[in-house]
Amino acid sequence: MSQKRVVIFSGGELHPQYIEEIQPGDFIIGADKGALFLTQHGIKPDLAVGDFDSISTQELEHVRMESRKIVECDPVDKDLTDTELAFKMAFREQPDFILLIGGTGTRMDHTLANIQMLNRALQHHIACAIMDQNNYITLTGSKIEVLDRGYKYISLLPITLEVTGITLEGFQYPLENATLKMGESLGISNALLESFGIVTVEDGLLLIIQSRD
Structure with a gap:
């Protein structure tokens, strides 16, 4: 039986070669700038989520047009990061595996928060990994x-x-x-x-x- 996967593209370090990590049948989530990255590279995310405060109004309209579904939230009133929102949506899909791309970058606070989120997946009995050009992280x-x-x-x-x-x-x-x-x-x-x-x-x-x- 094939593994059910969710692939999350977040707004950290992103490179075109990451598109090659997508496999047929993957449920694809774009979190904020990660959704824009996907649509700019010809990928229609199953879900785009976030406050989208890191992209322009024109870019957001592009994401709305090119995503199968979008969940927008207020950047002021929300309590969760865009990546954590994406994780919550991923859990609803009940996958066997979650791959987070763009979860690391120059913001060390976001990077550490995302690494700690591996434990959230573990608590849901879901295997999870964070990948960038130089690292592959599991728990x-x-x-x-x-x-x-x-x-x-x-x-x-x-x-x-x-x-x-x-x-x-x-x-x-x-x-x-x-x-x-x-x-x-x-x-x-x-x-x-x-x-x-x-x-x-x-x-x-x-x-x-x-x-x-």
Whole structure:
């Protein structure tokens, strides 16, 4: 059975090659400037969402015309970021996997908020990843298969105070029943030995960051 995916394009770092990440059957959401990016590259999002305060009136009209559905909100009264609104809409689709593109960039506050949103997906029992040109970021609190996606390094970072029972299989530097505490660098710059590796965690939440540099 094929995996049901939602792909979110947000307003951070965006490049034309990201369009290639879209697969047939994907439910596509454009958040604010991400919706404009999609429509400018010939992609009709299934849903455009946000306050659209980062695009012009003319560009917004283009998004309205080229999106299958649009949900607009007031930029002053809203409590959520455009990306979090997109996540809430994505959860309604009950996907197996959510891919966030444009979730990182120069705004560190937005980048960190989006990384923390991986936990929201985990709470909904949905696999999720954030991708940009140099990084592929996932989160686990149990067991995850890490595929070789062409990134040189793989780093493990706890986002809870402590992550226990960490076991790595198929990595250059294996671990068995290890503990990582927030602020420690033991998990930085590992690498895969083969086409995939397995990360197992007993307790806590562990970020897995595949990076090129």
